[in-house]
Amino acid sequence: MKTANGQEIIQLFESWSPKKIACMENDPIGLAIGTLNKPISKVLVTLDVNEQVADEAIAKGCELIIAHHPPIFRKLSNIRTDTPAGKLYEKLIKNDIAVYAAHTNLDVAEGGVNDLLADALQLENRQILEKTYHENLMKLAVFVPDDYAEKVRFALAKAGAGHIGNYDSCSFSTNGQGRFRALEGADPFIGNIGEMEKTDEEKIEVVFPHSLKNKILKEMLNAHPYEEPAYDLYTLAVETNEMGLGRVGTLKQPMTLEQFAQHVKTQLDVPCVRVVGNVATMVSKVAVVGGDGNKYIYAAKRAGADVFVTGDMYFHVAQDAQSIGLNIVDPGHHVEKVMIKGVAEKMTTLCESAKISVQFIQSEINTEPFIFI
Incomplete structure (x- = not known):
């Protein structure tokens, strides 16, 4: 096994989740902070990058962070270290920690966020929900x-x-x-x-x-x-x-919408879900989109889904779903945390096959901003 270089690690990552499959215009993916041209022994995998995650990377000796949500989402006009964002960037740079973001390309990739969610929900006969590439x-x-x-x-x-x-x-x-x-x-x-x-x-x-x-x-x-x-x-x-956003598949056995909502809570490890529809309705075909899936209610309906699992459902979009007879289960945006374990395991396998010595560490910081009372 040879010592890993940041460029080699990301080349392997992009062989699985290339930038070209990203489906959001001007998606700020790729290297966001620091340099990849250095030896890497430990990589922290996280959903988000905040100050607590930066501290975790420092404490665990990580030289690189791979995140799903880009830490710099819009172009910067300045970097002021007296602001929360500026302090975060300063801390990462001073500790020579690079940050690489894989956003919608990781959503679309085979084995990426949406496949990991479909795996967790135990969906069979799986297909792409919305082709984007x-x-x-x-x-x-x-x-x-x-x-x-x-x-x-x-x-x-x-x-x-x-x-x-x-x-x-x-x-x-x-x-x-x-x-x-x-x-x-x-x-x-x-x-x-x-x-x-x-x-x-x-x-x-x-x-x-x-x-x-x-x-x-x-x-x-x-x-x-x-x-x-x-x-x-x-x-x-x-x-x-052909690749795309979201997945649609079938449950092993039909269940009521209420039973399915409990299934989502258990499988995606969330304290509660929001539900649209008659909870006594039987559901069998399921569509899922990680993160914000408001734009895809009609794609889910066209695909024949009985229920659509996605986060950040808007009030009026929920009403639209109700009007077209599409049940909704909203477990929140943070269920994309499934990528932490998924990416760490996938990259460990890729690096072992390439005989590259590097450790992928799963972040233990909970970046969910909401608490449920």
């Missing part, structure tokens, strides 16, 4: 001499081309003849300078997500024997890698 598939058609076709096919598959659903190494080939003439300055693999050449070739076609384009082309060019390979590259209308 996708990539277009691309197709590469490359012409390869017959004797090298298998080598190029293998290189393309290893780079991630030809992965379709539950299948990998998918490709299609047709045979034909290639014709060319090498000009002065060329170093032909087949034939001679100035002479027309004809050779048996295989046209290999593979598809892949747009994000893999550079990697696919690099591996193809490395494996191809020709000095100047001939290939075609297309962007397809077919979409892949």
Whole structure:
């Protein structure tokens, strides 16, 4: 195991929860405070960053904090150390503690906040509630001499081309003849300078997500024997890698809305919930959005949900939900705390696989601002 560098840790994090999948305009994600260009031995994982969390990081010897809620949400015009926010930033900087925020990208990521909430609620047959991200598939058609076709096919598959659903190494080939003439300055693999050449070739076609384009082309060019390979590259209308906010799934057994509200309280570890709907109604299909899900009541209804679990429900939105026959269970915004354990465990696994030595510590500070009487 090697000593971790902050950049390496965040590269692993972003391989799971990349910035590009964030779904809020100008979401202030990424490095908020400090530097990642330093050795890291301990990382504190927290929902929020306040002064108590900063003190916890100092006491536990953490050089990096990974938070869900960005500590700097709006652009700063100044940093005054006689304000609560300024004092927090000063404390973090003086103690050389970097803060990295993963907000809506962590909501959307597979295994992120919304999946963790769905796991806690024991939802089955899970689907995305509101799609917010996708990539277009691309197709590469490359012409390869017959004797090298298998080598190029293998290189393309290893780079991630030809992965379709539950299948990998998918490709299609047709045979034909290639014709060319090498000009002065060329170093032909087949034939001679100035002479027309004809050779048996295989046209290999593979598809892949747009994000893999550079990697696919690099591996193809490395494996191809020709000095100047001939290939075609297309962007397809077919979409892949669909991701989004919220999840919708089914309960193992139907229950009344009142029973389900108790289930939410227990599973999400909250003292109380707000409920909209007839508590005697039977519910089976559940939609969930971590944090503030007011915008998604109609998405939940379109998805066929009997009940929608989300926080920060506004009075008039609750009335709208009532009018369309959608039950609501509001356990508050702070249930996103499920990310603390989830991120710590996921990052421990990723770093162990990469043979990076770093400890992920779950914050014990309760950042819920509300008390219930």
